[in-house]
Each structure stands twice: as C-alpha cells, then as structure tokens.
C-alpha cells in the first residue's frame with residue numbers, strides 16, 4: 372500500500388515523483404512501457420521557453436514562467452545539461468512586425484524579463500546564417516535548452532535513490548475505489564493499492580481519469596516531426612530561432628541541442644493516435660520552412676528524423692487539479708508545450724498545494740537532491756580517467772565511436788536508477804547510438820554488453836519494449 376501512486380513515467384510524472392520523496396510518504400510510479408521517458412517527454416524540441424507565447428492568465432503562462440525560472444538550478448542539482456542560449460522570434464516580412472510587438476506585450480504581461488525588439492542588423496550580428504528576408508526579431512534572453520531525457524530520467528532516478536519505487540510494463544487497465552483506497556490494476560494482473568493517484572499519463576491521461584470514474588477530460592494528439600543534424604553543424608545557430616507563431620503552435624524552429632546537434636522542426640499535424648512515425652511530407656515541410664528561415668541550412672548533415680505527439684486537452688490549457696468527481700485523483704492532463712519547461716513548477720504545485728490538502732507532509736530529512744550525471748566520465752581530467760581505467764578497465768574501451776561512449780559508461784547506466792535494460796534505454800542515458808552512424812557500428816556490441824550484464828541469451832536482448840528483440844537466433 373502506498374500513499375501516492377504516480378501513473379506515467381514522463382517528465383511531469385518524474386518531477387512530481389521526485390518532489391513527493393522530499394516528504395516521508397511511501398510513493399511509487401507505474402509506467403506501461405519497458406522504460407521511463409517513452410512518451411512525449413522523449414520526442415520534443417527541448418526548449419526551456421521564456422514564456423511569451425502562452426495566453427496570459429492560463430496555467431501554461433503561469434507554470435512556463437515559474438519553470439523557466441527554476442530550470443537552471445533544478446538541472447544543476449541533477450547533473451542535467453541545460454544552456455541559457457536565448458531565443459529569437461524572427462519576422463520575415465514587414466507585416467509580421469506587429470506579431471513581434473504583440474508577443475513582446477504578451478510576454479511582459481506574463482512576467483517575462485528582458486524581451487527586446489532587434490532590427491535586422493542586430494539580428495544578423497547574433498545569427499549570421501539568418502535568411503536575407505528577415506526584417507527583425509524579438510529577442511528573449513531567458514530562453515534555454517535542456518536535454519529532455521536526461522531531465523526525465525534523472526528526476527525519476529533521483530526519486531528512486533530517495534525511496535520511490537518504479538514498476539515498468541505496468542499498463543494500468545482498471546482503477547477501483549473502495550472506501551478511501553484506490554486499487555490500480557495492470558493488464559498482467561498486478562495490483563497496487565494507494566490513498567492518492569497522480570495521473571500523468573500524457574496522451575492517455577483522459578483514459579486514466581475515466582478508469583477512475585472521471586469522464587471530464589478529452590485529449591487529442593498533434594504530431595510534430597523533426598530532423599536532427601550531426602554535431603559537425605553545431606555552429607550553424609546559437610539561439611533558438613522561431614518564425615512567427617500560428618494558431619497551431621510555435622511553428623518550425625531551428626535550435627542547438629545541449630549535445631551539440633542542431634534540431635529542425637517541428638510540424639503540427641492532427642493525429643488520431645499516439646504513433647510517432649515520420650512522413651515524407653512532414654520532412655519536406657521542415658526542409659522547405661527552414662530553407663525560408665535560414666541561409667544554406669546544412670541538410671546534408673541530417674542523421675535522423677523522429678516525431679512526438681503533443682497531447683492537448685479540450686480546454687487548450689493544462690489541467691492540473693484534484694478531480695471534481697473522484698476525491699484523491701489528481702489529474703495532470705493536457706500537458707503539451709511548454710510542459711517540459713513547466714514540469715519542475717507543476718511538481719512543486721501538485722505536491723505543496725494539492726497533495727498536502729489530503730496527506731500531511733512531513734519533511735524527509737534524508738532527502739538528497741543531488742545526482743551524478745551519466746556524462747561524468749567525459750568531465751574527468753586525463754589523469755582521473757587513467758586512474759579510473761586502472762580500477763575499472765571497461766572505461767578504457769570505446770564502444771560508440773561517434774559519441775565516444777565507453778563500456779564502463781554503458782555498464783554504469785545499467786546499474787544506477789532507473790536501470791537501463793534495452794538498447795534504446797542505454798542510448799537515451801549515455802548516447803551510445805545517438806551519433807552520425809545511429810548505432811550502425813555499436814549496436815551489436817551494446818547488445819552483447821546487455822546480454823552479459825543481465826545474464827540473458829543474446830537473442831533475448833531487446834531494442835526497446837516487449838517483442839523488439841534484435842535477433843531471432845544463430846544463422847551459423
């Protein structure tokens with residue numbers, strides 16, 4: 372029996388789980404996939420938005436600004452890469468100047484600091500590769516970038532280090548409330564009882580609320596496709612560059628990532644499900660729009676494409692409240708962009724302002740918010756590296772040549788919370804397979820390391836979840 376069960380292992384569930392462990396509560400997370408960070412939180416732009424885009428007086432506006440202010444310290448505590456690189460919304464025609472002014476005014480109402488209108492000359496000084504058709508820009512110095520999977524995984528890992536439990540492949544299919552306790556059932560028959568539920572199931576948060584008896588939430592999907600460029604093109608832009616937004620969202624952006632790639636995207640297409648395949652049309656749209664925004668984008672450096680599905684609510688704002696019909700059920704639904712930015716602020720609010728109304732919060736004096744980053748090895752001096760390699764020779768063996776990831780780092784990712792047990796889970800933690808060859812060279816070695824570490828036959832090693840084994844047996 373738990374005090375609180377968090378349903379959904381994305382960034383919202385992850386930051387809430389961590390916040391809960393600051394108190395002496397028994398808490399756990401259930402996630403339907405084989406690893407955490409498999410929903411929207413793994414496939415987004417990774418922008419820590421400044422907060423000028425959201426409609427004033429919405430939850431999006433409120434939590435965007437708070438989350439943006441918290442992100443630097445939050446990421447630092449958890450060893451998560453964050454860069455305050457700034458953002459530019461660019462006008463590509465005189466008629467768009469008014470849109471920049473409107474955004475500036477809206478941002479100021481939302482409380483965003485330092486917004487500034489730039490003329491063409493100042494814009495070119497900041498971004499020499501901007502298209503000749505640009506006429507000016509809105510500059511937002513508080514905008515940043517963060518690695519979304521590092522943020523999610525580190526939050527959950529740190530929560531686990533502080534006592535939270537994680538149950539993966541726990542696909543919630545039934546929720547019953549008897550007297551004051553919930554009984555949450557998984558498809559495979561497992562059951563968990565708790566006093567409170569925090570529903571952070573992303574695209575499925577409406578369905579989870581319905582299972583518990585609250586039919587008030589309707590969620591729809593809007594797909595965003597991306598193209599990722601190799602690190603060789605890392606100096607193409609410094610700021611995150613947006614065109615003027617439309618009704619469907621912020622439009623296509625060009626941005627550095629915290630790992631030195633350049634991300635281009637995303638599209639915004641209504642979708643009836645949460646499938647994340649990319650399309651020829653979507654990728655062409657990105658190329659065409661980026662071609663309009665920038666001079667000579669280095670498209671030959673494209674190494675992969677991917678997509679995420681924004682889960683937006685029928686009220687087009689975040690829903691963060693205790694259910695009006697089911698006491699003890701807290702819904703965090705419709706958390707589309709800027710949900711990544713907002714997550715640390717949402718977590719604080721959910722625990723301090725909502726959970727606290729039902730459960731008494733006593734501080735956990737043993738809480739330790741610090742976490743060793745997965746990339747600790749690359750930060751060591753040559754002497755420190757040699758010292759470690761002497762003790763643990765696996766750190767001397769490079770497995771992923773593109774991203775220079777060692778066997779030691781892969782084993783580390785398999786041993787710390789939340790433990791990686793598949794090829795993709797390792798990729799998200801230490802970047803083996805994220806580089807130019809996309810795992811072409813290292814995937815088999817990574818699979819061999821997994822088989823050995825988990826003591827399983829090679830043909831049981833999975834790329835991701837159930838049924839994703841990469842081999843079927845020996846041919847010779």
Ligand SMILES: Cc1cc2nc3c(=O)[nH]c(=O)nc-3n(C[C@H](O)[C@H](O)[C@H](O)COP(=O)(O)OP(=O)(O)OC[C@H]3O[C@@H](n4cnc5c(N)ncnc54)[C@H](O)[C@@H]3O)c2cc1C
Pocket residue numbers: 378379380381382383384385401402403404407408409410411412413414415416417418419420541542543544571572573574575576579594595596637678679680681682706707708709710711712713
């Ligand atoms: C294309 C795109 C671009 C974006 N760009 C940005 C950006 O630049 N900046 C920003 O701030 N935000 C951005 N966002 C928004 C941000 O990614 C989301 O707001 C955030 O990731 C939502 O997190 P979540 O935890 O609510 O949902 P998710 O990450 O989707 O997590 C939900 C989890 O619940 C699990 N789950 C679902 N059903 C069940 C079940 N029955 N049982 C158990 N588990 C279940 C899922 O498997 C999943 O892991 C973007 C989103 C998209 C899609």
